[in-house]
Amino acid sequence: MISFSNVSKRYASGQQALANLSFDVNAGEMVFLTGHSGAGKSTLMKLVMLMERASTGQVVIAGRNLNRMRTGQIPYHRRQVGVVFQNHQLLFDRTVFENVALPLYIAGHQSREVGRRVRAALDKVGLLEKEKHNPITLSGGEQQRVGIARAVVNKPPLLLADEPTGNLDPKLSEEIMTLFRQFNAFGVTVLIASHDLALVRQLGHRVLTLAGGELVHDGLLPEDM
Ligand SMILES: Nc1ncnc2c1ncn2[C@@H]1O[C@H](COP(=O)(O)OP(=O)(O)OP(=O)(O)O)[C@@H](O)[C@H]1O
Secondary structure: OEEEEEEEEEOOOOOEEEEEEEEEEOOOOEEEEEOOOOOOHHHHHHHHOOOOOOOEEEEEEOOEEHHHOOHHHHHHHHHOEEEEEOOOOOOOOOOHHHHHHHHHHHOOOOHHHHHHHHHHHHHHOOOHHHOOOOHHHOOHHHHHHHHHHHHHOOOOOEEEEEOOOOOOOHHHHHHHHHHHHHHHHOOOEEEEEOOOHHHHHHHOOEEEEEEOOEEEEEEOOOOOO
């Protein structure tokens, strides 16, 4: 599902964010991405969603070589990749329903289909009864759930999350991770960047660790990391 071959990324500023990175994530896997601040986690995510392009090397997502993807194909690619951000990036002048519906309206779906899909997504994250609320009236954990519903409403085969529990307490963090595991159990490939090593270790999935833009660990997290 995700294939990086000898990928390097140097920003226009000259900053080298990723160096000769190679790894594969198979369809149906759930993988964590860890590393200190500045290690390159967000840059890796940006390459997957084509917000940035690799300087050298090859990125292949769901069988598509992103190096060769033309600008006109990017919207289609983005619909294959659901993205959850730490700060949710919700619109506070719209209802919960409207926030989740946004990607479907952009993709040109009819309103009946939008209603059906939005309610299915809200149901999966346990927020069906809050569809008419303004997200500002929801708790941090609930807001993150709205962000997750919006990311999965297109039914993308790949779900990325950049520090999705960064602002949440341990109990809420676990609940959010449980949601990701449920989507993964239904076949969605999941890649989550997280600083929370204790939680990551407890969940027992494969972990990719970056340091200075290089891959320094790939596998279960040992006790001493
Ligand atoms: N748009 C940009 N222009 C120039 N340099 C950048 C840009 N984005 C990131 N960098 C640099 O690239 C390196 C990797 O940054 P990146 O944001 O990928 O790290 P990260 O592991 O996600 O860090 P954090 O955990 O703090 O989000 C850093 O040195 C950063 O300063």
